[in-house]
Amino acid sequence: MYDATVMQPIAQGLLTIDAAGDPVITGEGFASVSRVTGTGDFLIDFDMGTGTSDVGSGSPSVVDGQAVSGIFADGIIGPNGIDPARTIVVLTMRGNSTAPLVPATPGSTTIATLSFEFISPTPGEGATQLRVFLRNAADAATDPMGAGVANVNGSGLEILVWTLASADNVSQQAIGPLYQPSFSFP
Amino acid sequence: MSLECIAQGVVTYSSLSFSGEGVSDVTRPAGFAAGVVLLTLDVGLIGNAGAVPPGILSDSDVRSMITVRGSGVPPATTIATKAVLYLTDVPFVGATQVMIVTVDNTAVLADPDSLEIAIWRVF
Numbered sequence: 001m002y003d004a005t006v007m008q009p010i011a012q013g014l015l016t017i018d019a020a021g022d023p024v025i026t027g028e029g030f031a032s033v034s035r036v037t038g039t040g041d042f043l044i045d046f047d048m049g050t051g052t053s054d055v056g057s058g059s060p061s062v063v064d065g066q067a068v069s070g071i072f073a074d075g076i077i078g079p080n081g082i083d084p085a086r087t088i089v090v091l092t093m094r095g096n097s098t099a100p101l102v103p104a105t106p107g108s109t110t111i112a113t114l115s116f117e118f119i120s121p122t123p124g125e126g127a128t129q130l131r132v133f134l135r136n137a138a139d140a141a142t143d144p145m146g147a148g149v150a151n152v153n154g155s156g157l158e159i160l161v162w163t164l165a166s167a168d169n170v171s172q173q174a175i176g177p178l179y180q181p182s183f184s185f186p
Numbered sequence: 187m188s189l190e191c192i193a194q195g196v197v198t199y200s201s202l203s204f205s206g207e208g209v210s211d212v213t214r215p216a217g218f219a220a221g222v223v224l225l226t227l228d229v230g231l232i233g234n235a236g237a238v239p240p241g242i243l244s245d246s247d248v249r250s251m252i253t254v255r256g257s258g259v260p261p262a263t264t265i266a267t268k269a270v271l272y273l274t275d276v277p278f279v280g281a282t283q284v285m286i287v288t289v290d291n292t293a294v295l296a297d298p299d300s301l302e303i304a305i306w307r308v309f
Contacts, residue, residue, distance in 0.1 A: 106287055107222070108295070
């Protein structure tokens with residue numbers, strides 16, 4: 001099969017709510033999660049260094065012995081983060097029941113709309129955060145589960161994030177041998 | 187990080203069938219007239235040793251994507267919510283069945299015409 005565009009997974013996780021009512025993100029590629037306005041509204045930080053254009057990640061304010069201007073507050077030389085135009089996100093709800101074959105609790109979810117936006121806190125950088133918003137059929141903001149337990153809303157939110165790397169566009173080259181051009185001429 | 191696709195295909199509800207890879211059977215669990223289907227994963231998926239690790243609230247290292255296919259012109263659907271659960275079936279092996287639950291815009295369990303599903307194991 002010919003891959004018109006290579007998709008590289010850069011983050012995946014499961015967003016749940018702990019017993020204290022705080023959001024928790026597990027998996028890979030995500031550093032932390034917090035609430036924004038309250039119920040159903042979450043801000044997720046990507047791991048530092050996520051993103052194919054993140055060539056200067058982690059560098060201090062001095063490069064090769066020279067002070068570098070335009071340094072971002074966290075010490076990253078841009079461009080940092082991911083390109084929203086080349087990134088694909090999948091959000092999937094897990095059902096609500098730990099006894100899913102009991103007809104009274106069929107393992108459904110009340111979450112009807114799952115939406116997100118990329119957040120770029122620093123002008124000139126790529127997106128380093130993902131804001132996720134969950135609502136029920138009445139358009140009320142809703143958590144993906146109860147505090148530490150599944151409830152009628154579900155038992156967690158699965159998140160997948162891919163970035164696209166086209167073999168025809170080496171300026172957006174991703175990391176790894178699969179993404180290297182076959183030939184390179186000066 | 188890598189994702190390995192262990193099953194993908196289309197569930198057609200009128201015939202209760204699956205076309206794709208990684209799923210050997212589609213059934214309707216007893217007690218449900220609509221809105222609930224049970225997919226049985228192929229025997230031998232990744233050695234069938236935890237191909238889909240069990241777990242409801244824990245991170246089970248499996249991720250899914252579900253997309254309803256509409257019908258008519260334009261392709262409409264009444265399905266408002268979709269959910270997935272990984273059912274523990276074999277102790278110390280993992281879930282060998284995946285349940286999909288769909289509910290319409292009146293909060294009633296309902297079947298779509300068909301839906302696409304992809305299941306990945308993450309490493």
